[in-house]
Amino acid sequence: MNTIAKAVPIPPSRQREKPGQQLKWIGKNIKRIEDPRLLTGQGRYIDDIDLPNMLHAAVCAARGRTPASSRSTSAPRRRFPASSRY
Amino acid sequence: MTTQTIAVTVNGVRYERRVEPRLLLSDFLRHELSLTGTHVGCEHGICGACTVLLDGLATRSCLCLAVQADGASVETVESLGRVGALHPVQQAFWEKHGLQCGFCTPGMLMCAVELLRANPNPDRDAIVEAIGGNLCRCTGYQNIIAAVERAAELQRALPEAA
Numbered sequence: 259m260n261t262i263a264k265a266v267p268i269p270p271s272r273q274r275e276k277p278g279q280q281l282k283w284i285g286k287n288i289k290r291i292e293d294p295r296l297l298t299g300q301g302r303y304i305d306d307i308d309l310p311n312m313l314h315a316a317v318c319a320a321r322g323r324t325p326a327s328s329r330s331t332s333a334p335r336r337r338f339p340a341s342s343r344y
Numbered sequence: 345m346t347t348q349t350i351a352v353t354v355n356g357v358r359y360e361r362r363v364e365p366r367l368l369l370s371d372f373l374r375h376e377l378s379l380t381g382t383h384v385g386c387e388h389g390i391c392g393a394c395t396v397l398l399d400g401l402a403t404r405s406c407l408c409l410a411v412q413a414d415g416a417s418v419e420t421v422e423s424l425g426r427v428g429a430l431h432p433v434q435q436a437f438w439e440k441h442g443l444q445c446g447f448c449t450p451g452m453l454m455c456a457v458e459l460l461r462a463n464p465n466p467d468r469d470a471i472v473e474a475i476g477g478n479l480c481r482c483t484g485y486q487n488i489i490a491a492v493e494r495a496a497e498l499q500r501a502l503p504e505a506a
Contacts, residue, residue, distance in 0.1 A: 301381075
């Protein structure tokens with residue numbers, strides 16, 4: 259071991275400047291560009307989207323026993339007339 | 345369904361509409377007036393996202409019927425500032441990272457506005473109390489408290505309080 263360490267000396271560092279000298283944003287707080295939009299109520303969340311003829315849907319869990327998959331297609335469909343309104 | 349005519353002043357504009365008595369104030373603002381800045385989170389008064397100022401008082405618009413606001417004045421987040429001309433409270437939230445997703449922000453802003461009108465120099469406890477009814481799942485509240493402190497500072501620096 260000692261002979262190898264002596265044979266291959268560690269070269270001096272070639273670094274000439276401190277890291278990050280040219281990087282002016284590291285460590286600084288940056289204001290987000292999307293914030294003014296979100297702060298003024300201009301954000302578009304999913305409930306804000308209103309498309310032409312858009313309908314609202316509701317998923318209804320089966321009551322009682324879960325219907326067998328082979329029978330579910332023949333089961334009478336319940337109609338929800340209100341679903342087309344709201 | 346019977347309807348009732350109401351007249352509500354929203355952000356300084358008078359609106360007259362025929363509404364069902366069951367219509368929530370939050371739905372009135374969002375669906376009838378297309379003011380979608382007011383967000384509906386839980387729809388039962390837990391989250392505070394829908395907070396508006398009703399005759400100057402912070403109110404859950406999801407626990408209030410539109411007909412109850414008949415003759416009243418409503419202020420929403422849209423009344424504060426615009427992109428490029430932010431209200432001091434909005435500016436402070438921007439500077440202090442008081443929001444991430446921004447969903448709770450309209451309610452937080454309206455609560456902050458109500459607080460700063462009554463108390464231009466609130467201490468930390470007063471701020472925590474004022475936003476205590478509003479849930480935020482992103483920030484952990486620390487930046488919101490810092491933002492309201494900063495907003496108070498900004499408003500005091502103005503020649504006249506907003």
